[in-house]
Amino acid sequence: MEFLINLVLLLFLAAVTFAVIGVRNLFAVVILGGAYSFLMATLLIAMDAVDVGMTEAAVGAGVSTVLLLSALHLTNTEEAAARHSNVLPLALSLLTGAALIYGTWGLPDYGMADTAVNTYVGQQYLERSIPETTVPNVVTSVLASYRGYDTLGETTVIFTAGIGVLMLLRGRRPRKDKETSTGGDAT
Amino acid sequence: MEGFNEFAFVLGGVNHWITIFLIMAGFYIIVSRSNMIKKLVGLSIFQTSVYLLYVSPGKIIGGTAPIIVEGNPEQLYSNPLPHVLILTAIVVGVATLALGLALVVRINEAYGSIEEDEIYGEDWD
Structure with missing residues (x-):
């Protein structure tokens, strides 16, 4: 059961991240960022890190969102269309991600004492x-x-x-x- | 029990792989987007995902939150040390975010834009 909750929360986090990448309205991006932090707080509580979860909910989902919204109020809420191709950043993050995933083979199993x-x-x-x-x-x-x-x-x-x-x-x-x-x- | 161990291995793997995906997605947003507020949201996604990378190995199956229950010496607790380190990281993260946003507001006043591409264009003209 615990595994299932973890997996569902992780998949939600991945979905929110995809949305953050795709959405161009910055107001929506900030609110999605708040949702991301709140999901993260839930996941941390599911992993027994109750103090971290509460801090993340208060500081990550609360204070950070307020700060970002105030900055939006003082600047612009629409992101301009991209002017250059994203091939290099994508290749760079895929390469680094592959190296990190290769590194997980050396890690111990999840949840062992x-x-x-x-x-x-x-x-x-x-x-x-x-x-x-x-x-x-x-x-x-x-x-x-x-x-x-x-x-x-x-x-x-x-x-x-x-x-x-x-x-x-x-x-x-x-x-x-x-x-x-x-x-x-x-x- | 054997099947359970296999399951734990796969889940531990999935845990780490999705965490790595989140980290790399944050990195991708920072590098590829020209809007500075979006860059900062990407930076906080990056930071937040690192919390998972720390807390997840400290979790012990069958354990509970590290708050000692008197009179139950057999109780397993998850490792408290990663939690303490990440508590510090969360607060430092919001401090850097506030500083970054203040810089963005100032840049917007100086250039009238928070798009990196437009600002570089203005400087080169």
């Missing part, structure tokens, strides 16, 4: 979390306690990005030639 990924560090965290930190949710204890400096670095990245966005958008002025037609929000 005795693989290298699942035996050493992850197992240690599961055993030590309660005695050392008394936090039952192991993801929380690793994020905030064992890897606290990692999270500090992450906060630094968000802070830097926030400063960058503020500096880029401060003192914005719409183009003179477009202002008459759109009546833009001059600041």
Whole structure:
């Protein structure tokens, strides 16, 4: 049953991706992107990554979609027709994809407990979390306690990005030639 | 049990293959499209698919979410470490997306277009 749910969600994801490639209206692309993130969140929860699933639903499907919609409001909602052929990008991605699929032959089976990924560090965290930190949710204890400096670095990245966005958008002025037609929000 | 193992192998394969397809589709959008907002959507599809590549090997069949249940020492849990790494990646991903979109808005103000082809044309004229 679990397999079937995974497979259906993965096929949905592939279908949404095809739609994103084909659709030219950017508003539709952004909404499809939100649907993609939400499907991804569901799939992550089906794979026991509940914390990641919730974050993806809130940040990926929520905040990212809002950011993209605000950017669309300030720019253009229609994609221009392609001017050059897509043969080279297609060949490049097919080639890279083939190499990656060849690489999957060396990977261990899905869902096994005795693989290298699942035996050493992850197992240690599961055993030590309660005695050392008394936090039952192991993801929380690793994020905030064992890897606290990692999270500090992450906060630094968000802070830097926030400063960058503020500096880029401060003192914005719409183009003179477009202002008459759109009546833009001059600041 | 033998049949079950075969099934698990094929499913693990399908899991990875569709993930790789999603990654490559994101890459294709980034390289082939000239519209910058579409490029950024492609970039976030690329990023989001990488989450699957990380979380999927940490899943253990018969396991549950890594929240310790007291008084049940036999319970299997999925690996928490990939989850933590991906939590960080999600938040960093949205930060880079916001920065990219701010750049697109500025480019639109400077050139009146978010199409890469038109902007290059304007620069060369």
